[in-house]
Amino acid sequence: MLAAGERELQRIVLDMHDGPVQDIFAALSQLQLLERTLTGRPAARKQVRQIVKALERALSEIRSFIGAFRPPGFERRQLGPIIEGLMVQHEALTAQKIELSMCADVGDCALATKIAIYRILQEALANGFRHSGATHQRVAIARNGAPITLIVSDDGKGFDPAAVLAREADVGVEGGHFGLRGIQDRVEMLGGTFSIDSAPGRGSALTVTLPAE
Amino acid sequence: MTASRTIRVLLADDHAIVLQGLKALVDGERDMTVVGATTDGAKVVELVDQFSPDVVLLDLELSGIRGTDVIAGLRQRATSPKVLVLTAYNDGESIRAVLDAGADGLALKTESPQQTIAAIRQVCAGQLVFPQAARRWLEERRGSGGGGDLTAREREVWALIADGLPNHAIAKRLGLTANTVKFHVQHLFSKLGVRNRTEAAIRYARR
Numbered sequence: 175m176l177a178a179g180e181r182e183l184q185r186i187v188l189d190m191h192d193g194p195v196q197d198i199f200a201a202l203s204q205l206q207l208l209e210r211t212l213t214g215r216p217a218a219r220k221q222v223r224q225i226v227k228a229l230e231r232a233l234s235e236i237r238s239f240i241g242a243f244r245p246p247g248f249e250r251r252q253l254g255p256i257i258e259g260l261m262v263q264h265e266a267l268t269a270q271k272i273e274l275s276m277c278a279d280v281g282d283c284a285l286a287t288k289i290a291i292y293r294i295l296q297e298a299l300a301n302g303f304r305h306s307g308a309t310h311q312r313v314a315i316a317r318n319g320a321p322i323t324l325i326v327s328d329d330g331k332g333f334d335p336a337a338v339l340a341r342e343a344d345v346g347v348e349g350g351h352f353g354l355r356g357i358q359d360r361v362e363m364l365g366g367t368f369s370i371d372s373a374p375g376r377g378s379a380l381t382v383t384l385p386a387e
Numbered sequence: 388m389t390a391s392r393t394i395r396v397l398l399a400d401d402h403a404i405v406l407q408g409l410k411a412l413v414d415g416e417r418d419m420t421v422v423g424a425t426t427d428g429a430k431v432v433e434l435v436d437q438f439s440p441d442v443v444l445l446d447l448e449l450s451g452i453r454g455t456d457v458i459a460g461l462r463q464r465a466t467s468p469k470v471l472v473l474t475a476y477n478d479g480e481s482i483r484a485v486l487d488a489g490a491d492g493l494a495l496k497t498e499s500p501q502q503t504i505a506a507i508r509q510v511c512a513g514q515l516v517f518p519q520a521a522r523r524w525l526e527e528r529r530g531s532g533g534g535g536d537l538t539a540r541e542r543e544v545w546a547l548i549a550d551g552l553p554n555h556a557i558a559k560r561l562g563l564t565a566n567t568v569k570f571h572v573q574h575l576f577s578k579l580g581v582r583n584r585t586e587a588a589i590r591y592a593r594r
Binding site: 190191195196197199201202204206207210230233234236237240241246247251255256258259261262263264265266267327328341354356 | 392399406407409412415448462463466475476477478479480481482483491495496497499501502518519520523524
């Protein structure tokens with residue numbers, strides 16, 4: 175089921191890439207040229223500038239969407255490179271630093287586990303970026319035998335985990351995010367364990383353990 | 388007379404509408420000119436031979452041929468232009484693929500075309516233009532490109548691969564068995580992070 179969802183995402187991202195991205199980029203190129211020819215016509219120039227700004231905002235949203243949803247070649251690539259790629263992607267999109275500590279022999283794991291680790295890590299980092307106020311986050315991936323343990327932590331402002339889980343159950347999570355509850359659901363589906371250590375003013379640490387196969 | 392001169396740009400993109408827009412924009416800059424443009428990735432090397440551009444602006448998702456293969460083809464030439472990859476994909480895997488292919492920079496179609504213009508100037512001036520976040524990979528590439536952790540024997544094998552010698556000829560030259568050379572080649576490829584002899588030779592030329 176997870177893999178089917180990822181394939182669907184791949185298709186949507188490809189459609190965005192082949193359609194709107196090319197057209198908007200081309201339109202912006204022409205508009206920026208047009209803007210230069212409008213010297214002596216400040217009103218027209220201002221109008222063009224406004225159109226340029228609107229299209230740049232649209233592109234920026236698409237950039238975030240593609241960055242967040244494009245599946246990173248789960249079937250072709252091993253866990254380690256996929257996680258490294260996600261760290262670079264998060265830093266590039268948010269300018270928030272990540273300290274990654276991952277054992278060298280993390281190897282590979284079942285497809286469902288790999289997808290779950292990637293999406294959980296992505297969601298945890300996005301949460302940490304949006305809510306913690308921390309300048310950087312730490313990610314640790316360890317593998318002692320079969321299970322894989324993932325810890326995402328920060329020294330930010332912290333939160334009350336029970337309250338957040340209860341709120342998500344009531345009102346859901348906005349903007350394509352699946353939240354803490356979504357992380358918990360994914361972990362349970364694969365028979366793993368999930369814990370959050372946080373309180374207001376104390377930073378936070380999410381620990382997830384998943385069976386590798 | 389100033390030191391500045393016109394930057395000659397070759398455009399290769401699958402999408403005619405993008406080519407048209409970029410051509411107009413590049414030609415509108417005082418210090419650059421479009422010397423050629425194609426939607427056919429297989430023609431890029433030929434056009435480079437014909438027009439000797441300073442910078443090739445290359446879409447990675449070309450039809451018929453992979454953008455990374457085009458870069459490999461360009462890197463085999465005695466004088467290779469700078470290659471700036473233009474792509475909509477800013478995920479970690481894509482950034483890594485562009486770096487590994489040996490491009491000089493990455494510009495995004497999901498950013499303003501003005502940034503692409505700025506990146507053309509930067510790669511032409513010899514800068515590597517990648518997101519700051521990819522710095523650790525860049526450092527890896529610099530490290531492996533110089534072959535910092537290679538043994539003396541691996542360096543010898545590397546130089547002979549770069550000369551185009553097959554394993555049996557390298558074995559003869561170094562007084563080794565073919566199996567031993569194969570062993571060194573495997574280690575060399577692994578340390579350099581390359582997949583084949585062509586990539587190893589390109590890396591040798593750029594070390």
